[in-house]
Amino acid sequence: MRDLPKHQGKRRQLVCLLKEKGITSTAVLDAINTVPRHLFLESSFEDFAYQDKAFPIAADQTISQPYTVAFQTELLELEPGEKVLEIGTGSGYQTAVLCELGAKVYSIERQHELFKKTKSFLSRYGYRPKYLTFGDGYLGLPKHAPFDKIIVTAGAPVVPKALLSQLAVGGRMVIPVGEEVQVMTLYVRTSTSSFDRQELGEFRFVPLLEDKN
DSSP states (O other): OOOOHHHHHHHHHHHHHHHHTTOOOHHHHHHHHHSOGGGGSOGGGGGGTTSSOOEEOGGGOEEOOHHHHHHHHHHHTOOTTOEEEEEOOTTSHHHHHHHHTTOEEEEEESOHHHHHHHHHHHHHTTOOOSEEEESOGGGOOGGGOOEEEEEEOSBBSSOOHHHHHTEEEEEEEEEEEOSSSEEEEEEEEOSSSOEEEEEEEEEOOOBOOOOOO
16 A cells, blocks of 8 residues: 555544644644554555544554544653653554654564564554564563653553553653553653652553463
8 A cells, every 4th residue: 555645635634633632732743644544454444544443453453543542642742762662562553653753662562463563564664663572561671661651552450560660750651541441541750759640531442461471
């Protein structure tokens, strides 16, 4: 598939919709307008790629709806050059948005089938996260910590303590917490031992899986 003028036009329409829904960050909206979401989906979904909906991808996972991607990304308040830990690489769409914003992205994917496919795909289209690995997102990446920002793209029944410990002081973590329905939760690390916590509405995500191997 290619990125054609018709796709670019649909992205502009999507950006207008996201503005109507309350997304205000120009940088985030520009990234959504730039990243060709249709390339991250199976060809059968191409005509629907710029609807504000989630769609299935490999390994019984989903690509999040654009509003969710924009909402989580905006909460990060990302600055170019910051280290970002992404839990759940998935299709790579969120990864690409973070790369577009100039982040140094470290990403973990639990599903090996998806990891191999997405790693190849991102490289092919010029998106180069700093570090992409197959592993257990609950554990984070302690050898690369601390991270300025952490984003979790699957529903966690509890907040993994390992992720909180890997967040830099002053850093922000965005994580959907819950079982059937998740509450989008923002943690800001205010010192080595304290965090501010804010709940920001209900969402639905696929579950964050633990490595049982």
